[in-house]
Amino acid sequence: MTFLALFLVLLMLVGAVAASVFKDLISAVIAAALVSLAASILFYLLQAPDVAMAEAAIGAALTAAIFIIAISRTKRYEE
Amino acid sequence: MRRIISILLLVIVALGISQSLAKIPFGVPKTKVGRHYINEGVKETGATNIVTSVVVSYRGFDTLGEVTVLFIAAIGLGAVLTAGAREGPRKTRPASLVLYTGCRLLFPLILVFGTYVFIHGHLTPGGGFQGGAIIASGFLLIYLGCRERRISRAASNLAESLGGLVFVVIGLLGLGFGDYFLLNFLPKGTANALFSAGIIPIIYIAIGVKVGSELAGIIDNLIEES
Numbered sequence: 001m002t003f004l005a006l007f008l009v010l011l012m013l014v015g016a017v018a019a020s021v022f023k024d025l026i027s028a029v030i031a032a033a034l035v036s037l038a039a040s041i042l043f044y045l046l047q048a049p050d051v052a053m054a055e056a057a058i059g060a061a062l063t064a065a066i067f068i069i070a071i072s073r074t075k076r077y078e079e
Numbered sequence: 080m081r082r083i084i085s086i087l088l089l090v091i092v093a094l095g096i097s098q099s100l101a102k103i104p105f106g107v108p109k110t111k112v113g114r115h116y117i118n119e120g121v122k123e124t125g126a127t128n129i130v131t132s133v134v135v136s137y138r139g140f141d142t143l144g145e146v147t148v149l150f151i152a153a154i155g156l157g158a159v160l161t162a163g164a165r166e167g168p169r170k171t172r173p174a175s176l177v178l179y180t181g182c183r184l185l186f187p188l189i190l191v192f193g194t195y196v197f198i199h200g201h202l203t204p205g206g207g208f209q210g211g212a213i214i215a216s217g218f219l220l221i222y223l224g225c226r227e228r229r230i231s232r233a234a235s236n237l238a239e240s241l242g243g244l245v246f247v248v249i250g251l252l253g254l255g256f257g258d259y260f261l262l263n264f265l266p267k268g269t270a271n272a273l274f275s276a277g278i279i280p281i282i283y284i285a286i287g288v289k290v291g292s293e294l295a296g297i298i299d300n301l302i303e304e305s
Contacts, residue, residue, distance in 0.1 A: 049204035050205060050209065053196070053205050057209060057213050062219065062298075065219050065298065066298070066301060
């Protein structure tokens with residue numbers, strides 16, 4: 001439990017830093033979705049399954065899809 | 080110089096937040112009202128999922144506000160996007176066979192799962208918002224995989240309006256039968272049964288339909304209009 005939680009927190013940190021560093025915006029969105037996914041597993045481990053389901057469905061799936069649709073209308077690479 | 084100042088400010092903010100959070104014991108109950116929900120929630124509302132009893136029963140009026148915020152956001156997005164709408168349909172590549180078959184097989188299953196989540200909101204984890212988001216992700220799959228199957232916008236608007244209407248009408252019925260808005264006027268039944276907890280399942284089904292059609296409408300607007 002403790003090791004899994006530690007691993008998930010590290011994964012979230014890596015994902016958050018990667019999302020802000022990547023020049024390719026699609027990769028940045030995927031990294032941000034990874035943060036949400038790890039957060040939802042962490043919510044489940046902390047016995048909040050309701051929040052975990054909302055986070056997985058909205059944070060990881062729908063938000064990433066909306067960002068990708070928006071990026072496909074503009075430019076993919078940051079200058 | 081600017082960078083040093085911003086790092087310094089960041090450190091000060093992090094110290095302040097960690098100092099104030101360190102005082103709060105982790106996982107220890109601090110409020111009496113939380114204790115009351117856990118001990119008396121099942122008896123008072125009939126819902127075995129305590130989160131649902133708080134969201135729909137004890138704090139039902141806040142949930143109505145939350146649903147309204149989502150509604151206004153969806154309307155605003157639709158207004159902004161239809162103002163600059165393109166002429167004619169967009170040229171799209173057909174999806175690959177794997178994506179097409181996968182989405183045709185998975186879409187009904189995702190719909191059933193989302194419906195299950197919001198119908199059983201008062202018994203198991205989940206509820207209207209989660210179920211609605213799951214259903215909307217199913218519609219997202221349809222938009223990615225088989226574009227010729229579009230959802231009718233009139234049907235989605237009707238479902239959205241019906242969901243909101245059911246929520247408000249049930250709240251007003253509570254005001255008519257008793258003393259306050261969203262009074263639980265139906266019999267509570269036995270806990271753990273599907274037909275229990277009075278108006279909670281009805282309201283959660285209304286919220287599920289409303290949130291699902293709203294989020295699907297947002298995706299539809301983003302993909303088709305912009």
